[in-house]
Amino acid sequence: MRGLEDWLPRLVLAPSFAALLVFVYGFILFTIYLSTTSSTLLPVFDFIGFGAYSRLFAIPNWTVALKNLAIFGSLYIILCSVMGLFLAILIDQKIRAEGLLRPIFLYPMALSFIVTGTAWKWFLDPGIGLEQTMHALGWTSFTFNWIKDSQMAIYTIVIAAVWQSSGFIMAMFLAGLRGIDSEIMKAAQIDGASTVQTYRRIVIPQLRPAFLSAFVVLAHLAIKSFDLIIAMTNGGPGRATEMPSTFMYSYTFTRNQMNIGAASAVIMLMMISSIIVPYLYTELRGEKK
Amino acid sequence: MTAQVATVADARSESSPRSLSRALLYTVLILFAIYYLLPLFIMVVNSVKPLSEIQGGNMLSLPAQWTLEPWQKAWNEAQIGVQATGLQPYFLNSILMVVPAVAISTILGALNGYVLTKYRFPGHKIVFGLMLFACFIPFQIVLIPTARILGALGIAGTIYGLILVHVVYGLGFTTLYFRNYYEAFPTELVRAAQVDGASFFKIFYRILLPSSGPIIVVTVIWQFTNVWNDFLFGASFSGPNAMPITVALNNLVNSSTGVKEYNVHFAGALLAALPTLIVYIVAGRFFVRGLMSGAVKG
Numbered sequence: 092m093r094g095l096e097d098w099l100p101r102l103v104l105a106p107s108f109a110a111l112l113v114f115v116y117g118f119i120l121f122t123i124y125l126s127t128t129s130s131t132l133l134p135v136f137d138f139i140g141f142g143a144y145s146r147l148f149a150i151p152n153w154t155v156a157l158k159n160l161a162i163f164g165s166l167y168i169i170l171c172s173v174m175g176l177f178l179a180i181l182i183d184q185k186i187r188a189e190g191l192l193r194p195i196f197l198y199p200m201a202l203s204f205i206v207t208g209t210a211w212k213w214f215l216d217p218g219i220g221l222e223q224t225m226h227a228l229g230w231t232s233f234t235f236n237w238i239k240d241s242q243m244a245i246y247t248i249v250i251a252a253v254w255q256s257s258g259f260i261m262a263m264f265l266a267g268l269r270g271i272d273s274e275i276m277k278a279a280q281i282d283g284a285s286t287v288q289t290y291r292r293i294v295i296p297q298l299r300p301a302f303l304s305a306f307v308v309l310a311h312l313a314i315k316s317f318d319l320i321i322a323m324t325n326g327g328p329g330r331a332t333e334m335p336s337t338f339m340y341s342y343t344f345t346r347n348q349m350n351i352g353a354a355s356a357v358i359m360l361m362m363i364s365s366i367i368v369p370y371l372y373t374e375l376r377g378e379k380k
Numbered sequence: 381m382t383a384q385v386a387t388v389a390d391a392r393s394e395s396s397p398r399s400l401s402r403a404l405l406y407t408v409l410i411l412f413a414i415y416y417l418l419p420l421f422i423m424v425v426n427s428v429k430p431l432s433e434i435q436g437g438n439m440l441s442l443p444a445q446w447t448l449e450p451w452q453k454a455w456n457e458a459q460i461g462v463q464a465t466g467l468q469p470y471f472l473n474s475i476l477m478v479v480p481a482v483a484i485s486t487i488l489g490a491l492n493g494y495v496l497t498k499y500r501f502p503g504h505k506i507v508f509g510l511m512l513f514a515c516f517i518p519f520q521i522v523l524i525p526t527a528r529i530l531g532a533l534g535i536a537g538t539i540y541g542l543i544l545v546h547v548v549y550g551l552g553f554t555t556l557y558f559r560n561y562y563e564a565f566p567t568e569l570v571r572a573a574q575v576d577g578a579s580f581f582k583i584f585y586r587i588l589l590p591s592s593g594p595i596i597v598v599t600v601i602w603q604f605t606n607v608w609n610d611f612l613f614g615a616s617f618s619g620p621n622a623m624p625i626t627v628a629l630n631n632l633v634n635s636s637t638g639v640k641e642y643n644v645h646f647a648g649a650l651l652a653a654l655p656t657l658i659v660y661i662v663a664g665r666f667f668v669r670g671l672m673s674g675a676v677k678g
Contacts, residue, residue, distance in 0.1 A: 096579065096580060099580045099581075100494075100495040100498075100499035100501075100580060101495070101499075101501060103491050103492075103494075103495055103580075104491070104492055104495045104496070104507070106488075107488050107491075107492050107511075107551050107555070108507060108510075108511075110548050110551065111510065111511055111514050111548070111551060111552070112510075114522065114526070114529075114548045114549070115510075115513075115514040115517060115522065115548075115549075116510070117525070118521070118522040118525040118526065119517070119521050119522070121524070121525040122521050122522065122524055122525060125524060134524065134528065178409075178412060181405060181408060181409055181412075182409075184405055186405065186406070186409065188406075188409075192409055192412075192413055194660075194664050195413045195416050195417060196412065196413070196416055197664075197668065198416070198420075198657070198660055199416065199419075200671060201605060201653075201656045201657055201659070201660035201667065202609070202653050202656065202657070203608070203609030203610075203611065203626050203652065203653070203656070204609070204611065205609075205611050205626040205629055205630050205649075205652065206626075206629070206649045206650075206652050206653045207419075209629065209630075209633050209645060209646075209648075209649045210419045210422070210423050210646075210649060211419065212633075213642060213645070213646075214419065214422065214439070219434065219435070219439075219642065220439060221439075223438065223439075224438035224439050224440060227437055227438035228438060254415075254416070254419065258416065259671055262668055262671070262672065263672065266672060311516055314518060315518050315519075317611070317612055318611040318612065318626070321611070321615075321630065322611075322630055322633070322634075325634065335520075336518070336520055339520045339523075340520070340523075340616075343523065343524060344616070349524060352524070353524060355520075356518070356520040356521045356523070356524075357521065359518045359520050359521065360517060360518055360520075360521045363516060363517065363518050367513065367516040368513070371509065371512055371513060371516075375505065375508075375509055375512075
């Protein structure tokens with residue numbers, strides 16, 4: 092009986108761990124293996140080498156997807172960080188309505204991207220949304236048709252995504268700001284530093300951990316982003332808002348080129364891992380007691 | 381420069397440069413508040429307008445004629461699948477999916493966190509690291525094999541399949557939450573109970589669980605929002621009868637046939653958003669804490 096008690100904790104953990112080994116790590120290996128086969132509509136298990144990867148990078152759509160991810164990712168990360176930091180600093184000025192404003196900035200994060208996408212798709216639709224509203228208000232020369240313009244459509248995804256996530260980044264920075272010793276700020280101001288100088292020289296440099304976390308979260312969300320694109324543009328017009336996630340989905344499930352789809356998923360995993368693994372490694376090491 | 385110093389240093393002074401900068405501060409904050417609220421306002425306003433008013437007018441104006449018909453249509457008439465059932469059955473699907481998925485993954489996460497902090501074994505850190513990494517993988521990497529295994533288990537296209545998938549891929553986060561919370565829980569209490577002969581489960585029920593209220597709330601909210609808002613798994617694995625609300629809404633909005641009933645789309649979007657919005661309004665504090673500990677380790 093004593094023996095069972097000793098093993099019980101590990102037995103309790105075992106099912107979860109086994110599930111993760113199979114569903115996460117086993118499946119990752121499975122997908123990597125598929126990317127080296129000739130699978131099209133259904134998986135087949137004939138190893139034919141890494142040709143799918145060179146074919147993947149020869150597909151113009153994939154290049155478009157990578158380019159779009161670069162545009163979307165960098166703008167999304169930069170705009171969310173800038174807006175988040177700016178709002179956090181404003182909120183941090185001992186304002187009276189903080190309890191009212193903070194939840195207003197943050198609620199979009201509770202909504203699904205499908206809901207957000209539905210709303211933004213409509214506002215940005217020139218026939219019915221913002222453009223028509225401006226016309227109805229008398230500004231008849233106003234045009235805003237980015238969502239129908241293959242050069243500009245990717246930026247409409249940025250607009251909606253920033254609206255959705257910037258409030259959350261604000262909360263992260265606000266937590267960082269609240270962790271800074273206010274004595275240091277007071278001391279700087281007694282020495283004659285202005286508010287702007289105090290933030291630039293003293294406060295913002297101390298927010299490095301918050302910047303790092305924000306970057307990791309945003310980069311990871313950008314690489315994964317799928318729902319918002321499906322809801323807003325479905326990858327269009329043409330393939331103008333194709334992203335690695337939508338590329339993977341269409342090659343795997345509608346274009347029946349499973350090995351190419353698997354290869355694109357492996358590339359996505361590599362992108363995320365290159366950000367997450369070093370981050371988790373330092374976080375886990377840091378808490379050694 | 382001195383005026384700005386006064387802004388922070390002397391909160392009670394009422395000199396005019398100070399009130400000017402305060403006015404500017406509030407103006408900017410209010411403009412941002414409008415920016416964040418506008419989409420919700422527009423959705424609500426346009427979901428209670430007849431379609432003709434939307435097509436002709438501007439999206440900011442209040443309805444000339446208020447109507448709840450779009451809501452009623454979205455709920456039980458809109459054509460989503462083969463039949464015009466409205467979003468109602470899909471809303472129910474989401475509930476049938478989210479309740480067990482959240483309950484199971486939370487219970488398992490609590491037990492895992494308990495073991496990983498109070499019954500450490502060699503390699504516990506590697507086990508935890510592997511679980512943590514699983515939180516961040518892009519799900520595209522597991523889509524194909526998951527589809528295969530759900531098929532092999534005979535639960536492809538069913539709600540059971542979605543429950544399984546959400547439990548498995550939610551475990552990493554639920555374990556993370558409880559593990560970080562129990563890390564701070566005094567191990568001496570557990571050891572003392574062990575000396576008194578309390579069993580593994582008894583210690584969990586009697587000692588850890590009673591003080592786990594806050595972390596249970598955070599975990600449940602986190603899992604609830606994630607599972608409810610999920611689209612990728614729903615779209616990939618659900619089949620026509622098990623579609624969750626997000627997938628049904630997307631089909632409704634993007635169906636290419638007939639006149640686009642924007643007011644019905646908005647009502648549908650609000651219906652799909654309602655559960656998580658209510659959670660956010662009721663338990664906003666915990667919602668934020670959940671987001672934060674999911675993002676930055678507690």
